[in-house]
Amino acid sequence: MGSTWIWRGNYDRMELVDPTGRLHRSAGEREGKPLSAQGWTAVKEGDAVIVWSDSRPFDESRFPNVWILNVKAAQSARMDGAAKERMWKRAGLIGKPLESVRVYLVRVFHLDALSVERLETSGKPIAGRLATDDPMIRRVVRAAVQGLYALGLDIGEAEVALGGDGRIAVRSIWPQLRNAQLEAEAAQRFAAWYAAERAERADRLPLLIGADPEFALVTPAGRVAAASRFFGAATGGAAGADAMLVGRRLLYPVAELRPEPAADPAALAAGVRRLLLRAARRIGDPSLRWAAGAMPVPGLALGGHIHLSGAPLTTRLLRLLDSFAAFPLALIEDPAGRGRRPRYGTLGDYRMQPHGGFEYRTLPSWLVSPAAAKGAFALALLCAREAWTLPYIPALEERYVEAYYAGDRAELAGCLDRIAASLTAAASWRELAPYIEPLLDAARRGASWDEKADIRLKWRIPLI
Numbered sequence: 001m002g003s004t005w006i007w008r009g010n011y012d013r014m015e016l017v018d019p020t021g022r023l024h025r026s027a028g029e030r031e032g033k034p035l036s037a038q039g040w041t042a043v044k045e046g047d048a049v050i051v052w053s054d055s056r057p058f059d060e061s062r063f064p065n066v067w068i069l070n071v072k073a074a075q076s077a078r079m080d081g082a083a084k085e086r087m088w089k090r091a092g093l094i095g096k097p098l099e100s101v102r103v104y105l106v107r108v109f110h111l112d113a114l115s116v117e118r119l120e121t122s123g124k125p126i127a128g129r130l131a132t133d134d135p136m137i138r139r140v141v142r143a144a145v146q147g148l149y150a151l152g153l154d155i156g157e158a159e160v161a162l163g164g165d166g167r168i169a170v171r172s173i174w175p176q177l178r179n180a181q182l183e184a185e186a187a188q189r190f191a192a193w194y195a196a197e198r199a200e201r202a203d204r205l206p207l208l209i210g211a212d213p214e215f216a217l218v219t220p221a222g223r224v225a226a227a228s229r230f231f232g233a234a235t236g237g238a239a240g241a242d243a244m245l246v247g248r249r250l251l252y253p254v255a256e257l258r259p260e261p262a263a264d265p266a267a268l269a270a271g272v273r274r275l276l277l278r279a280a281r282r283i284g285d286p287s288l289r290w291a292a293g294a295m296p297v298p299g300l301a302l303g304g305h306i307h308l309s310g311a312p313l314t315t316r317l318l319r320l321l322d323s324f325a326a327f328p329l330a331l332i333e334d335p336a337g338r339g340r341r342p343r344y345g346t347l348g349d350y351r352m353q354p355h356g357g358f359e360y361r362t363l364p365s366w367l368v369s370p371a372a373a374k375g376a377f378a379l380a381l382l383c384a385r386e387a388w389t390l391p392y393i394p395a396l397e398e399r400y401v402e403a404y405y406a407g408d409r410a411e412l413a414g415c416l417d418r419i420a421a422s423l424t425a426a427a428s429w430r431e432l433a434p435y436i437e438p439l440l441d442a443a444r445r446g447a448s449w450d451e452k453a454d455i456r457l458k459w460r461i462p463l464i
Contacts, residue, residue: 001046002198004191009053011040011062017050019191046388048194050155050187054175065389067316069110071396072152073175084151084173090405091150092342093143093170100164104130104137106144107157107177109186110315113141114177119159136162143168149348151175152396154315155186197312198388205356209268209381210261210307212359213367214254215455216300218289224297227255230283238275239282254302255279257367261307265377265435269370276461286464293451294337294345294364301340302365304376309357311384313350318360320383322347322395324419325376326362330404331412331443332372334451337364338407347395347404368449369458375439378432385428392422409446416443 006015018035040062043049051058051070054077060068076084088094105125107114113132117125130137144158147170157178159171177183217225227241239257257279259271295301306325311317326347330337349361360380366372383390394400394415403411420440423429429436442448456463 001044002195003044003047004187004194005043005047005049006187007049007051007053007058009055011059013037014040014043014049016042017187017191019188019195046198048190050190052155052176052183065391067314067388069154069315070156070175073156076151076153076156076173076175079151081172087150087401088147088170090342090402091146091346093147093150093168095167095169098161098163098165098167098169102162103171104140104144104160104162105157106141106160107179107182108141108144108148109155109177109182110190111145111154111313112186113144114182114186115179116141136166139168143170146170146346146348147173148175149315149318205310206263207308207310207381207384208261208263208357209265209377209384210259210309210357211268211272211305211377212256212258212307213272213292213304213365213373214256214302215290215292215365215367216254216297216302217283217285218291218297220287220289222297224253224300225285225288226253228253230279231255239279253300261309265374265381265432268377269374272367272373273370273459273461276456276459280456280461289454290456290461291451292365292367292455293449294333294340296334296336296451298336298339301344303344303361304363304366304373306360306363306376306380307353307355307357308360308380308384309353309355311357311387313352313358314387315348316393317383317387318348318350319393319395320387320390321360321380322362323393323415324383324390324423325360325379327394327400327404327412327415328379328419328439328443329363329366329372329376330407331409331416332439332448333364334448335407336451340364341405341407347401367455367459368451368453369455371438371458372449374435378435379439382423382426382428382432382436386426390422390426392418394419413443413446416440 004017015037016035043063045065048067051073054073057074058071085094103119105117105119116130116137120126132141140160140162143160147158148156153175157174161169161171219225231239231241257275259275262268345362347362351359353359366376400412400415
């Protein structure tokens with residue numbers, strides 16, 4: 001379990017990657033050459049396969065319970081430019097035309113930038129590789145990763161344009177690495193990392209879940225009261241006011257909670273309620289409505305970010321979170337929440353955290369009720385626990401991704417039965433079912449939360 005293979009279009013010749021580097025020191029061997037080549041039956045449950053062919057679609061049915069990277073390579077290569085641009089536009093990666101453009105080529109392997117080069121108009125590199133610690137280059141890299149992810153890819157090369165005003169747009173994608181040395185080095189590093197992740201280790205950190213949900217304070221006239229009146233900036237502590245750039249002004253209109261991480265949904269929800277009680281004592285204005293959801297006030301998007309530590313960040317886990325958390329919550333959110341996307345709520349949106357884990361940023365603010373909160377926590381926790389075994393990933397199916405961004409609940413509901421079947425077959429289902437079943441039931445009934453309601457009522461927070 002935990003071997004990595006390369007598929008170049010021939011199922012009878014699956015190449016096994018050596019994660020130890022022994023082969024690289026063998027006389028006469030090309031650096032990065034696979035250890036051996038075998039038929040597809042040599043690939044076992046728990047292995048990973050890298051699809052490095054864009055000439056024919058990959059048959060996933062041959063490889064149950066195997067992680068397939070770059071499974072959309074052939075489809076992406078055959079897709080016309082207009083179709084790709086439509087997919088990038090709905091993910092917020094293309095906007096108005098850019099001026100004073102600089103273009104960069106970014107080579108990506110599973111969320112990591114292998115190299116970044118600036119290109120001339122002719123497409124040739126201007127200089128050597130650029131450092132990725134520059135803030136602007138980090139934004140270019142992020143756009144490249146998102147551009148690949150939006151096409152269902154994990155590996156490839158992206159051309160990203162940077163405008164003089166700082167705006168960024170993805171221009172093109174190639175679903176392979178066209179540098180043999182980088183390809184070999186990246187495959188070896190990945191194989192070593194994957195083997196270590198799939199091995200049983202005594203030093204593995206416990207899986208914890210955290211959050212930083214947002215809510216807004218709304219006056220009787222329907223205007224947003226700045227949370228900074230009651231809280232300091234959200235730079236530390238258990239609660240604060242989150243920053244938002246409006247025009248050229250940095251404002252702090254939104255309140256953010258930061259409960260201590262926990263091992264189960266009920267404990268994390270209890271931490272959220274304690275912070276809401278503390279916030280009520282600080283605000284002390286009963287006339288203000290506490291609002292949550294996706295967009296409870298026109299133009300004001302709220303997030304319900306979830307933090308995971310003790311689980312490796314992978315594109316597979318991100319797509320599971322999209323499928324099993326973002327899709328069900330989109331089915332029960334207030335219809336007005338559609339306006340949150342694509343500027344916010346982009347599928348696969350994440351950020352690394354200092355604690356060593358990561359933050360999944362796609363979800364709206366589930367603070368609308370304890371049931372929605374605990375359902376979101378449990379779905380994220382189940383995805384993290386069962387990341388290697390959940391068999392169904394509707395976030396790789398174009399019709400459901402399109403329905404998510406368009407707010408087409410009828411179409412998106414088409415994947416709900418298979419989502420439920422995958423969840424109920426998971427080892428963690430019995431423990432987490434009490435938190436998840438109410439959310440799935442609401443989605444089946446077509447129910448939605450009410451973003452005009454005051455969240456204090458359902459959280460049992462005194463109004464005075």
